[in-house]
Amino acid sequence: MAFWRNRDNLDRYYNLQRNIIKILKFTLVFYVFISCSNESEVKKEISKIPIEIKIERFDTLFAKVTLETLPDLKKEYPFLFPEKYADSIWIKRSQDTIQQEVNIEVEKTFLDLSKEETELYSLFQHIQYYFPEIKTPKIVTIINDVDYRNKIVLSKGLLIIALDTYLGKDHHFYEGIQKYLRQNFERKYMVPDIASMYAKNQVGPIRDRTFIGNLISFGKELYIKDLLLPEFTNARKIGYTEEQYSWAITNEEYIWRYFIDKKLLYSTDSSLMPRFLYPAPFSKFYLEEIDKEAPDRIAQFIGWRIVDSYMKNNNVSLRQLILADAETIFNRSKYKPKK
Structure with a gap:
């Protein structure tokens, strides 16, 4: 009898698990539907705005x-x-x-x-x-x-x-x-x-002298460009070729780990800006096998990813994003680079 009671309990457990999974799937589909519906409404509203271009x-x-x-x-x-x-x-x-x-x-x-x-x-x-x-x-x-x-x-x-x-x-x-x-x-x-x-x-001048401060400021600009140019490719928005953008996506985890391992985030070393944030022949990791392929301004790409993660994981307005300081955005972003 104890065996069957345990088997019944096991069946009830698995049924409960299946029901939970169904609920989670339904919830996910519901939120995706709501998100798409909201995006569709925004798109409709924008399309009705009268503009004269000459x-x-x-x-x-x-x-x-x-x-x-x-x-x-x-x-x-x-x-x-x-x-x-x-x-x-x-x-x-x-x-x-x-x-x-x-x-x-x-x-x-x-x-x-x-x-x-x-x-x-x-x-x-x-x-x-x-x-x-x-x-x-x-x-x-x-x-x-x-x-x-x-x-x-x-x-x-x-x-x-x-x-x-x-x-x-x-x-x-x-x-x-x-x-x-x-x-x-x-x-x-x-x-x-x-x-x-x-x-x-809209973002204004960069006032935070730290590397993360600069990185987040550029990330805000790129996030705004995301909103203003929804039909454009990400490569075109950041000024990369498709190959350069693909490299950035593929190596995102490595880039982030490098920044962490070298303790660069809160550094105020001004040499980091031309190495990773400003136009240049390439981003300078000082690693021969990487520097040959890394596109310039790679930290702008990382800042963009952090800001995007912040907006997805926090219920804040665009104005609140613009006013938020870099540390708040970074700490609340729950950013995890793609592997």
Whole structure:
């Protein structure tokens, strides 16, 4: 009799376990359904936001400027004509042979900007949804002597795009520029670069001098880009090739373990920033087999993963994320790198 009683108890135990598993599965499906439903509602709301997008081609207007048409152009775009320069300087520049060669190459590459207009339309719908205080700017394209440090300028309701910095990484204009910088001189990175400017403005300057503080700040920017560019690949958002992003995903656990083992998180050593956070030929682990393959800015990728984990594991708003300090985000993120 004791045997059958134990067998009955065992059966009841297994039945209970099966029921628990069913409940957990149902709960998981329910939350996935709710999450997808919420995402769908957000998508619908965003799609209804009215936006007016017009890209003004100052670059083509300046290419055709004459002494007679210059006054009207200056009146229309006063912010592009510093008063200290005489009209003769502008005419001379427009007729310069190098300037004319750049004009031809830009016109050839950007004969049509309809794809960028479509992407910008979606971007500014998302900006309006998440940051309704931001107004859609006046968008102007220029040629700016391949000034890659100012590819995008955002200021006082103006968005200025230097088209001559998006002609393609192998364009002969860029022969004297380092390869790791040229990688992002592709037109597919133009809209992500614009989204970066808005994300940076929301996050603000980095005040925490620690490595983790810098890492989290960049992570916030990339998380905001996630929200603003939901249809873009993660590689495109961070400015990686697909191969570089795949390497980062594959080696995430190793990268994180390196940061922990070397006790880098709370270090204020300024040399860590160019090694792991700033544009460079590669991230510098000082390990030959790794440095050959590691893409630059790898700590930005880790910061992105930590911030994403924080948002998934805490019921906080986007504004609360932006205001939260790095230590709070890190401690509450429950971040675990993918193996």
